[in-house]
Amino acid sequence: MLTGKDYRESLADGRIVYCDGERVEDVSTADRFRRSVDVIAGGYDRYHDDNPDAISAYLNAPSSIEELRDHANLKVDPLISSTYTSLMTLLTSADRIEEIRPESSAAIRKYVRQMQEKDLRIVECITDAKGDRAKRPGQQEDRDAYLRVVEQRPDGVVIRGAKLHISWAPLAHELMTIPTKAMKPGEEEYAIACAVPVNAPGVKIINVTADPLAGDLRDAPISTDAHSPMGFVIFDDVFVPNDRIFLNGETEAAASFAHSLGLWVRINGLKNMADEADVMVGFAQLVAEANGLERVDQIKDKIADMVIHATLIRATLEAAMGNSSISPEGVVVPDELYANTGKFQGAAYRNAMIQHIQDIAGGSVVTAPSTKDLANPEIGEIVRKYMGTKQSIDGNYRTRLFHALRDFTASAYAGHQAVSVIQAGGGLFAQRVVTRSRYDMATARQMALDLACLDDPWA
Secondary structure, three states: OOOHHHHHHHOOOOOOEEEOOEEEOOOOOOHHHHHHHHHHHHHHHHOOOOOOOOOOHHHOOOOOHHHHHHHHHOOOOHHHHHHHHHHHHHHHHHHHOOOOOHHHHHHHHHHHHHHHHHOOOEEEEOOEOOOOOOOOHHHOOOHHHOOEEEEEEOOEEEEEEEEEEEEOHHHOOEEEEOOOOOOOOOOHHHOEEEEEEOOOOOEEEEEEOOOOOOOOHHHOOOHHHHOOOEEEEEEEEEEEEHHHEEEEOOHHHHHHHHHHHHHHHHHHHHHHHHHHHHHHHHHHHHHHHHHOOOOOHHHHHHHHHHHHHHHHHHHHHHHHHHOOEEOOOOOEEOOHHHHHHHHHHHHHOHHHHHHHHHHHHOOHHHHOOOHHHHHOOOOHHHHHHHHOOEOOEOHHHHHHHHHHHHHHHOOHHHHHHHHHHHHOOOOHHHHHHHHHHHOOHHHHHHHHHHHOOOOOOOO
């Protein structure tokens, strides 16, 4: 297993990374990436095992519901979480394409073992540039609007295109690249799934981040470490050898990878949503107490709404894990109906919960003086005086609480999170499609017919 030091050194591999219009020569020390690198390196050190044959427990496929729950309860950094999601996506896809492309099924399992043994980090590259959204991949004016194979060689393929919204791309080692949707006959060039090293010739990563750009980082206690670099990944005629190709032209299997990824991204997102929903309840209660309003009925009602929301999300997470199935390879796969239902609930109603926090808190969410104001000998005492509410709630504590609330609900990071929660793992419509397809409609119809004492007119 790698250490944090090993990870930092591994980033100096010639990868081509841009941010704010400039080439980033060393992502491990660049200001816009340094804190994120610290988070990932810290994750490596936290779970490091000196045994030369050790494999991170978090990267092993769960073989029981208990192991699946253990994975959900581990506090890990976002990049190892993405790696786990990628590996589980590949293993789930391997089972689904076994009959169509058996050689790729074997290649996937070999690749997964290699990544586990090397302790490398992977990100999922799925969303294409897409061009004209009203047209399919094969109908685009620019054929590169969807990642495609531009050359078949005896030893591999050459791919061209771009993948967007790739969290942590500049800090990973591998790009798991899969079709974004089902492909039809005639779209074989777009039915490509493969693994590409971040430093492969032709790969370029253009980044944005939601990090605090200026000011005292103490005023941004959440986003300072929680923000993630987002990569716009360009594949400019990148060669992929045969042993890293998992799908190549089999249009009938293209959707398998996206569906597999959707399941694992949503269950991971659901776990994060469950934790975040509890944090939101905690913030609402804390600021209600800080304002002296915790016993006011309308405040208690809002917090009760948030408790119900948090409990529903946690319940769907437990149901998704508790109703898991076992794949042919012995991997425990969460239930898709509950996972998608929970993800929809969490994403669709998150903004309402944020609004409750802001309503309970008041305008100081965005107007509270800064940490430097608190420390200023001329004005600090005055700030503490007027930001205080009662003897047990001093102005320093309440001001710092508002800094956290601003960072969580009203900062650039907060806006980034608001979009990410909806779009990660597919938008709300995607969850509606899956829940409708996985719900037992036949049983529901029959129950209604029985209650109404009616025969089925379609029987």
